Amino acid sequence: MSNDTLNPKVMPEEPEKATLEGKNKFLGFWFFLGGETVLFASLFGTFLALRNSTNGGPSSQELFGLDLVFIMTMLLLTSSLTSVVAIYQMKKNNFAKMQAWLAITVILGFGFLSLEIYEFYEYITLEDFTFRSSAFGSAFYTLVGFHGGHVLFGLLWILTLMIRNAKRGLNLYNAPKFYVASLYWHFIDVVWVFIFTVVYLMGVI
């Protein structure tokens, strides 16, 4: 195993693009991200258009508090940095450290997700604000919930990669997989930046 082409002693400069499969994955994933951008835009457009249609139910000013959102934002921003560090360790061919940083990323991500679930739970039980309350409710839960779904998918994806490759170690076959998963994680953070700005901050004003 030590000297075949997929498992070189010294990692090339860009291990994620060293193979044709890696190059294709890299391009294909960016194509996918372009599509995801449009998908989220349609949800943002719907939310912006309907955010004042409260149908007599709670409005965003009455609902949103910024404390929880701020903590969630910090968790997700930090997890974006830790996944950057993981890829840095990947390029240095340091598998154990990469796994450790990915583990921190996953923990921060689960922290974010639990806070989001807690937030939804409070809205539904205490404020009686549900998906069916109003057009604002539907648009809010669709947009933020869709992002939450992406977070969950990203976490399961990274965890799967970590477990599947735990004994294999890093090689040119799985380096693109880790790289692409980290791109996905950053993209989730990009979407969240707009969610906390457009949904929460603009909702509180």
Place this chain on the structure above:
Amino acid sequence: MTENINSTNSDGYYEQKKKEEMKHQLITFALMIIFTFIAFGMVLAELDKLFVIPIIIVLAIVQVIFQLYYFMHMSHKGHELPSIMIYGGLSVAFLTILTFLVLIWW
């Protein structure tokens, strides 16, 4: 200091480059945190709505550009097609949001 003349990735040049990149990424992270603080701070300070909203949107866009170029490595070589895709996506995204808003608010 010994100079390494062949360019495998074990030589100092790439090490230096990686360190440099990590430095940029840490600066990016610090800026993102600062922008977030400014955005939340401006909303908590209850300034005028028409003043705050454009600024927090610009802050979000700048933050995302930093994220794309430094965290997602778009500043590296070989990102021509990814740039086309993401900017193509962003233009369609802009048109989509504009359409929805005009449809509902007109």
